[in-house]
Amino acid sequence: MAYINENFLKLQHRYLFAEIAKRVAAYKAENPQADIIRLGIGDVTQPLAPAVVEAMHRAVDECANGETFRGYGPEHGYNFLIEAIIAHDFEPRGVHLTPDEVFISDGAKSDTGNIGDILSSANVIGVTDPVYPVYVDTNTMGGRDIRYIPCNEANGFTGDIPAEKLDVVYLCFPNNPTGAVITREGLQRWVDYALRNDCLILYDAAYEAFISDAAIPHSIYEIEGAKQCAIEFRSFSKTAGFTGVRCGYTIIPNELKVNSLSGERVALNGIWDRRQCSKFNGASYISQRGAEAVFSAEGQKQIRATIDYYMANARIIRQSLQGFGLQVFGGENAPYIWVRTPNGTDSWSFFDRLLREAQVVTTPGAGFGAAGEGYIRITAFGTHKSSIEAMDRVKKCL
Amino acid sequence: MAYINENFLKLQHRYLFAEIAKRVAAYKAENPQADIIRLGIGDVTQPLAPAVVEAMHRAVDECANGETFRGYGPEHGYNFLIEAIIAHDFEPRGVHLTPDEVFISDGAKSDTGNIGDILSSANVIGVTDPVYPVYVDTNTMGGRDIRYIPCNEANGFTGDIPAEKLDVVYLCFPNNPTGAVITREGLQRWVDYALRNDCLILYDAAYEAFISDAAIPHSIYEIEGAKQCAIEFRSFSKTAGFTGVRCGYTIIPNELKVNSLSGERVALNGIWDRRQCSKFNGASYISQRGAEAVFSAEGQKQIRATIDYYMANARIIRQSLQGFGLQVFGGENAPYIWVRTPNGTDSWSFFDRLLREAQVVTTPGAGFGAAGEGYIRITAFGTHKSSIEAMDRVKKCL
Structure with a gap:
């Protein structure tokens, strides 16, 4: 009789990004016209060099x-x-x-x-x-x-x-x-x-x-x-x-x-x-x-330009959120900005609020572990335009 | 203290194809001019469709x-x-x-x-x-x-x-x-x-x-x-x-x-x-x-032509070896030909003989398990030219 590796049964049911995708899909189904900005999963947006x-x-x-x-x-x-x-x-x-x-x-x-x-x-x-x-x-x-x-x-x-x-x-x-x-x-x-x-x-x-x-x-x-x-x-x-x-x-x-x-x-x-x-x-x-x-020399120059592009997004996001009075970490030597949720809101609630009120997808910190509760992660891998637009929308729902 | 997965210590030291590569490299070092035909590892030779x-x-x-x-x-x-x-x-x-x-x-x-x-x-x-x-x-x-x-x-x-x-x-x-x-x-x-x-x-x-x-x-x-x-x-x-x-x-x-x-x-x-x-x-x-x-329709036609090309090699190899009086299996609905070594020679000895006397690389059957002893595997993935040439050379050293 064939047996499963029992350790798999100890896994939490849903992988974090799959849960996010599910919530976004549900929102999108209710609001098919919504213009969603995705700063959640850490995927890049700029073309290959x-x-x-x-x-x-x-x-x-x-x-x-x-x-x-x-x-x-x-x-x-x-x-x-x-x-x-x-x-x-x-x-x-x-x-x-x-x-x-x-x-x-x-x-x-x-x-x-x-x-x-x-x-x-x-x-x-x-x-x-x-x-x-x-x-x-x-x-x-x-x-x-x-x-x-x-x-x-x-x-x-x-x-x-x-x-x-x-x-x-x-x-x-x-x-x-x-x-x-x-x-x-x-x-x-x-x-x-x-x-x-x-x-x-x-x-x-x-x-x-x-x-x-x-x-x-x-x-x-x-x-x-x-x-x-x-x-x-x-x-x-x-x-x-x-x-x-x-x-x-x-x-x-x-x-x-x-x-x-x-x-x-x-x-x-x-x-x-x-x-x-x-x-x-x-x-x-x-x-x-x-x-x-x-x-290659060309390759190095080209990927440097793309990294600088993303790090400009990181600055926009960092400075905007700080300007809104939020506590912000990271985003200086890294493409991720780690944001304290306002007024002790829990991560998933703040995630849902940003999704529903700002149509901005982030990643709830609690999805990364207990010590991530009370934070969200925002990535700098969007476009300049979407990063700026996202910050305008976040401002309005704080 | 970090511990290794002990099961790795039970593995045979050398992966079959690495052992073959080592023997071929040693022969090549002794005979730098040798024109070696590789019908050992099952890699293909024809370009992408x-x-x-x-x-x-x-x-x-x-x-x-x-x-x-x-x-x-x-x-x-x-x-x-x-x-x-x-x-x-x-x-x-x-x-x-x-x-x-x-x-x-x-x-x-x-x-x-x-x-x-x-x-x-x-x-x-x-x-x-x-x-x-x-x-x-x-x-x-x-x-x-x-x-x-x-x-x-x-x-x-x-x-x-x-x-x-x-x-x-x-x-x-x-x-x-x-x-x-x-x-x-x-x-x-x-x-x-x-x-x-x-x-x-x-x-x-x-x-x-x-x-x-x-x-x-x-x-x-x-x-x-x-x-x-x-x-x-x-x-x-x-x-x-x-x-x-x-x-x-x-x-x-x-x-x-x-x-x-x-x-x-x-x-x-x-x-x-x-x-x-x-x-x-x-x-x-x-x-x-x-x-x-x-x-795609084109893709199917093109890969079919390549498969037919390899299966023509398989026929050449099968028929040649049978003509030399060897006992041959496979090679009819598969790109591998499984050959009984002559006179009860063991696999690695016959492998070595074909390498040294015919400059043809095969795979010793014993490398695939005890029941493979007394056989070698020849692949049909070479070119027509190399398959024919290999058979000519094998003939001379039988």
Whole structure:
């Protein structure tokens, strides 16, 4: 008799964004004429950079010709992309990586979820609260106990170093959903905690491209000792508008080891390689060529312009909401603005009010965890026009 | 302290195709001038169909424009592709599916591996032997016991119905590696076994497009009762040369249920949807548009021509080897030819001999399991020229 993985039965019924979609659809059904502005789900709106578009056309043409056709690629990705990543994203920050430490994938969401495959179900997992739901849901599926590390105004939304010994901790900076960033000193405290307790840090740096403050680290490997305790996840989704194209990458340093029950230290790099070779077959060649073009001189200029465009939205949203007397966090080195609801309104009520009275879709903070109650998240990924219009409408319903 | 998933330590050290690559690289290092013909790994060689190329260019252009840009798509895939799949691959065979029963992914390999996520680690898994290594490796990673079902000449390489009650059985027809197909009656026996024992069949139909015999079923759902006991995996990799483009799909009928410990029957469709929403973010939009074009009138004609091209290779290989007095199986409704080694030579020795004396790369049958010992697999995915040349060379070293 076939049995289900029982852990799935412990999941909350509905994924946050599915619940939002349901409420928006219900409102839309009642109000078919409503002009809804979507600043909820963190999807981008600007087109792919011309350099990326050109590279993808070239890649398609290569596959149209028997002489240049590309079939199965390496499961861990093509060297042309891996080398571009190392040269542009890490070397300039003094982080030296070898090509076998970089694994190309179809996106950071897949990797932050799938990474659990190689870890014991007995590990106790720490997640910051509020948290990107994928960490919680995938570890619940994997049968792991989860501890929440509250992130609030008092600790700058970066979490206090836990008193207990956690086996694995997910960190995400710039943070989704709060838009908080962490200083070098703050991150060093997490690395020191990990080294002291033989804890593994899963560092989600999907939003690092939005950092403009030179004092803020982009990679956890800028921190002393991090290669012995951390995996880092990166994405082209927000950096270069690849939410539909699908490409990301994960760094697993060769020196990173965890424990086996027999007391040996096991290098995670080879284990993840084995996982990827058996349960993945490489990211699309066309997507990888597109990603490579992000690192060309033209590509860098073009994606920079798009990031600046979104960060101009972030400023509009931040300054508008502050002007309305709301308390606002994030949105300076991150594309998310974390907003205290007025007069202690709960998140879902404020979400509903903004939907019904302003036709603006946000994300209720409570959907990201208990510590998100009393906040909403607004994304800067809309257009200038929609961001300005949204703020005008929000003003009227406060 | 972070702990590894111990099951990874039980894996055989080296994945079959990595071992082959290593041996070929060693030979190539000793013989840099050698003109090696690769009929080992099942990668395709013919370019993408023009209809697919056009569709992918159009999709790239859509993403280059703010008005038509596509970001996150549905995790389970776009309806335009799902509807084309249902209309072309299932309806004409009398199989009625609803769109929510079809899940688009980045490939059948990912899905046949990841499907274990939703199943209990206590399930006992049956695999045919010889077997595509992914089923074994991913279930070993998932901590499941594996039973081997020998496939040999006596049972037409389709396996005898087991006497024991297995919880889950992987079947793959047309088979990789043996090229065997199963009749309606043969498949009905497996479905009856599954229904009788509440066993889940994981049916890998990645090679169904190579069936030319009208009596052979393409989908397990052509068999009475299969919707209550089977998941089916499909791929565009071999059908349309998508090994580098990455797109496949998985069918989970709404009526398919397995057990929970508390005795409830749980529908797998919603559970897999939840898995995909948390650990996957949809296949590339460009790949999905390419896949859609496979179903256009032009696309169908073009991929048919490529499949015919490969099947002409299969005929060349089959007939040549038979002419040399070798015993040959498969290669009639499948792109793989399964060859008995001469004089009881073991698989790896014959592999090495063909590599060193004929500079032809094959796959040793023993790499697919104990029952594969004494065979090699040859693929029909080369060019006509290389297939003919390979046979000339093999002849000389027999």
